Amino acid sequence: xxxxxxxxxxxxxxxxxxxxxxxxxxxxxxxxxxxxxxxxxxxxxxxxxxxxxxxxxxxxxxxxxxxxxxxxxxxxxxxxxxxxxxxxxxxxxxxxxxxxxxxxxxxxxxxxxxxxxxxxxxxxxxxxxxxxxxxxxxxxxxxxxxxxxxxxxxxxxxxxxxxxxxxxxxxxxxxxxxxxxxxxxxxxxxxxxxxxxxxxxxxxxxxxxxxxxxxxxxxxxxxxxxxxxxxxxxxxxxxxxxxxxxxxxxxxxxxxxxxxxxxxxxxxxxxxxxxxxxxxxxxxxxxxxxxxxxxxxxxx
Amino acid sequence: xxxxxxxxxxxxxxxxxxxxxxxxxxxxxxxxxxxxxxxxxxxxxxxxxxxxxxxxxxxxxxxxxxxxxxxxxxxxxxxxxxxxxxxxxxxxxxxxxxxxxxxxxxxxxxxxxxxxxxxxxxxxxxxxxxxxxxxxxxxxxxxxxxxxxxxxxxxxxxxxxxxxxxxxxxxxxxxxxxxxxxxxxxxxxxxxxxxxxxxxxxxxxxxxxxxxxxxxxxxxxxxxxxxxxxxxxxxxxxxxxxxxxxxxxx
Numbered sequence: 001x002x003x004x005x006x007x008x009x010x011x012x013x014x015x016x017x018x019x020x021x022x023x024x025x026x027x028x029x030x031x032x033x034x035x036x037x038x039x040x041x042x043x044x045x046x047x048x049x050x051x052x053x054x055x056x057x058x059x060x061x062x063x064x065x066x067x068x069x070x071x072x073x074x075x076x077x078x079x080x081x082x083x084x085x086x087x088x089x090x091x092x093x094x095x096x097x098x099x100x101x102x103x104x105x106x107x108x109x110x111x112x113x114x115x116x117x118x119x120x121x122x123x124x125x126x127x128x129x130x131x132x133x134x135x136x137x138x139x140x141x142x143x144x145x146x147x148x149x150x151x152x153x154x155x156x157x158x159x160x161x162x163x164x165x166x167x168x169x170x171x172x173x174x175x176x177x178x179x180x181x182x183x184x185x186x187x188x189x190x191x192x193x194x195x196x197x198x199x200x201x202x203x204x205x206x207x208x209x210x211x212x213x214x215x216x217x218x219x220x221x222x223x224x225x226x227x228x229x230x231x232x233x234x235x236x237x238x239x240x241x242x243x244x245x246x247x248x249x250x251x252x253x254x255x256x257x258x259x260x261x262x263x264x265x266x267x268x269x270x271x272x273x274x275x276x277x278x279x280x281x282x283x284x285x286x287x288x289x290x291x292x293x294x295x296x297x298x299x300x
Numbered sequence: 301x302x303x304x305x306x307x308x309x310x311x312x313x314x315x316x317x318x319x320x321x322x323x324x325x326x327x328x329x330x331x332x333x334x335x336x337x338x339x340x341x342x343x344x345x346x347x348x349x350x351x352x353x354x355x356x357x358x359x360x361x362x363x364x365x366x367x368x369x370x371x372x373x374x375x376x377x378x379x380x381x382x383x384x385x386x387x388x389x390x391x392x393x394x395x396x397x398x399x400x401x402x403x404x405x406x407x408x409x410x411x412x413x414x415x416x417x418x419x420x421x422x423x424x425x426x427x428x429x430x431x432x433x434x435x436x437x438x439x440x441x442x443x444x445x446x447x448x449x450x451x452x453x454x455x456x457x458x459x460x461x462x463x464x465x466x467x468x469x470x471x472x473x474x475x476x477x478x479x480x481x482x483x484x485x486x487x488x489x490x491x492x493x494x495x496x497x498x499x500x501x502x503x504x505x506x507x508x509x510x511x512x513x514x515x516x517x518x519x520x521x522x523x524x525x526x527x528x529x530x531x532x533x534x535x536x537x538x539x540x541x542x543x544x545x546x547x548x549x550x
Binding site for chain 1: 303306307311316317384385388391394395396547548549
């Protein structure tokens, strides 16, 4: 049940919110959907589900969601923080969602227990905390055991234990061969949760790959030597990108082995040679640097 | 379509306000009917009451109140979903929008038919009880039976469906509740008064809520004609509401 997104587009007046966006959400892994505020993540998710009208096409297992006999068995969604009527009990909310797939009451009890809401199942959720609301939203998303999940910021409002539970749950869900797309601003959490990431900025795709691929592309090598100027010349001549950093050089485009060999051949003594691995956050900042729709001013 | 109808039934039946509104739609007009029937019966023919000492104004006097209370159920069909973001869950669960629209109209209509029958029965009983209390004996409002009764039920259903359609069009629940009531109670009587002064008799065949009420207070072909006008007004609002529901963002 891979999700295939092709040439999605959407404008709000003169603002191009989503621009020719194409990517795939593969089976078996959690795909993180990243982007700065206003990048178009939520709009993209709504377009994928046919909730917003726009250009392009999204196929779930080869066909649009509307062409499936039981859409709730195809994809489970959790797009809003409080997606329920405050006056309808949690159990009745799930009863309503269960009608499409004609699920038994026992399935509702099961998902309520799974998200830890059994004790409040017959209460009206108007006083639910954000974390409890998120759990109810997640319960609704997984109710029909869909082959794909699409969750928009599901970790917002969750305490650390709940976030850890969510991470393990989604990884387990994906490991059963399902496609899971999760948007989040919590990059450190996404680094632990996702295997594959799609990064957008100003509605356009800026990266699509595994976290290791993205991070390694933005990693560099720190080299400290007895003659930085001479070594920098040797490295540049070999095609490396070199930046001066205090008493060291930051090198891109060359491996530690290549740098060590070039220094040895050039007669420069190397005092320190180490790979500096970028974090997902650093990679994200580099990728989306000028793509923030609503940027902060200078922090004083 | 059966899935959408089941969804709508659970949606309507699992909010307390549905049952509270149906209860109000039965009891408030019935209470008023009881009081009026008792008052008219007590006054007797000398004080302007009917010659036999009975009375109560018939259904036409009380049904607009029933319809006005129940129109909140119609407005909630779309209004609650847009207000609380549920429409995105609904349309992710049922991506084909036309069956969702039809299911909302059908389920609201079914619920309102039952509620209207109960309300009419309660009003008729209250009127009879008012006569008994006044000592003039029970008189049964014959307009509640047969074709008149059918028109009375359809009047309430169309009133509520117009509230539903206005809400679907505006995506605003308060507007869906208030607009039909303001039109029926304020705007149309003013327009009707102006038309009366001007001698525009055709206006009775144009105004929706006045026409709807006339479907209950008149008889025969004229009554059905007024009801048809009311129905056409529902379609005039519902068709663009459906087109927009299918086309615009959820």
